[in-house]
Amino acid sequence: MPPEGFVGLGPTLVDADAAHPAGIAILDVIAIQTEDGQHFGLRGNCCCSTLPWTAPPQQRRPNKVNVGDLIDKDRGESPAHAYLRLKNWSRTKKELQRWLRDLRTNHGDGLALIVRDTTDYGIPWELFWLGEDDDGDWLGSLVTLTRWVATCHDQEPSPGGAATASGEVVAYIAGGAMQADLAVMEDLGASVTTTLWELLEVLDEPGPPLSMVYTACHGTFRDKSIEFVLDDTVSVADLDSIGLKRLAAGGGLVFVNACHSGRLIYDDDYNDATQRGFADALLRAGAHGFIGALGRVGEGQARRYLRDLVERLRSRPLAPVAEAIRDIRRAYSVTTAPRSNDADAARALLPFFYTFMYAYYGRPYDATTLPVGKQ
Ligand SMILES: [Zn+2]
Known part of the structure; x- marks a missing residue:
């Protein structure tokens, strides 16, 4: 925990020194006021190396690194500027750079990093640059990176455990361009509901185990749990107080392919030091893992990400979901910095940013076996 004199603003964390398997590193990120x-x-803690508590001036609260704010077609900035900003911000975190490089040396591709970030600073850890100026890559591409919410601390004392979800796919697809996802769902033999509330009813009725629950709809981000909503109808507050019996019994990967669906908030109305969001609510309801977006994802890129994910999960049915997500990021990672005034290079960065905007919450070794498709 922070040394005396510091006040942690987030929820209490479990002991990072507690035993966990070799190759799993845990990084705690804690907001403090000095x-x-x-x-x-x-x-940070791993079997082989420790990152002692560190909070130098270089780790002051950043004002502009939240990828949901940087990459937004209406309110954001040039993706080239965002790229340079995130890379240059990362480079000053010397102790973290050193520790992560040690872990890479010790574990190579076998390294699984669990980030337990209880701040509300919106740091996109998947987009933390690791390495020297011309020699490096983004953390989400180099490492199997998962996020962890307070919910999981209570329910899963052993993050190194591994479970495989297999069974049916259920889905809700909103109208418009998202309807293109129906072809993928048909190929998976999915049951598709006509409203999001109907999907939640299906998840609450007894039924066969689930491999995946998929939702494609719009998301509206607010830092109030009543106003942070999917499809204009289902809020974080709704999900916070719901039981989903089939999900609880049959696990499954939950993928909410909606803008901002992966963000977490502290609701000032409650002021109860509790991180909330769709990831937290659905993991608590029984999901094995949760994939959501940290910002606004372009329509075409959201459709493409679903196809990429299904293809990866099918090609290695027993491999961890978190590895599939890392491999998708690897395929889209850009490691050559653009020039800040190059508009073409800036546009070309969008698939990279949209891919890294998808965050995975859950245990690093859990897998999902999707139904065999028609093709
Ligand atoms: Zn280690």
Whole structure:
């Protein structure tokens, strides 16, 4: 925990020194208030190397690194600027850079990093640059990276466990361009509902085990749990107080392919030091893992991501979902910095950013076996 004199703003964390399997590293990110303003403290632990508690001035609260704000076709900035911003911000986190490089040396591709970020700073850890100026890559491409919410701490004392979800696919697809996802769902033999509330009813009725629950719809982000909604109808507050019996009994990967669906909030109305969001609510309801977006994803890129994910999960049915997500990021990673004034290079970065905007919450070794398709 933070040394005396610091006040942690987030929920209490479990002990990072507790035993966990070789090759799984845990990084705790904790908001603190000092005389020098708000910082994030870091502490990391792996079988082979420790990152001692660190909170230097370079870890002051960043004002502009949230990828959901940077990459937004109406309110964002040039993707080239966002790229340079995230890379240059990462490079000053010397202790973290050193620790992560050690872990890569010790574990190579076998490294699984679990990030437990209880701040509300919106740091996109998947887009943390690791390496030297011309020699490096983004953390989400180099490492099997999963996020962890307070919910999971209570329910899953052993993050190294592995389970495989297999069974049916159920889905809700909203209208418009998202209807293109129906072809993928048909190929998976999915049951598709006509409303999001109907999907939640299906998840609450007893039924066969699930491999995946898929939703494609619009998402509206607010930092109030009543106003943070999917499809204009289902809020975080709704999901926070719901039981989903079939999901609880049959696990399954939940993928909410909607803008902002992977973000977490602290609701000031409650002021109860509790991180909330769709990821938290659905993991608590029984999902094995949760995939959501950290910002606004372009329509075509969202359709493409679903196809990529299904293809990866099918090609290695027993491989961890988190590895499939890492491999998709690898395929779209860009490691050559654009020039800040190059508009063409900036546009070309969008598939990279949209791919890295998908975050995975859950345990690093859980797998999902999808039904065999028609093709
Ligand atoms: Zn280790």
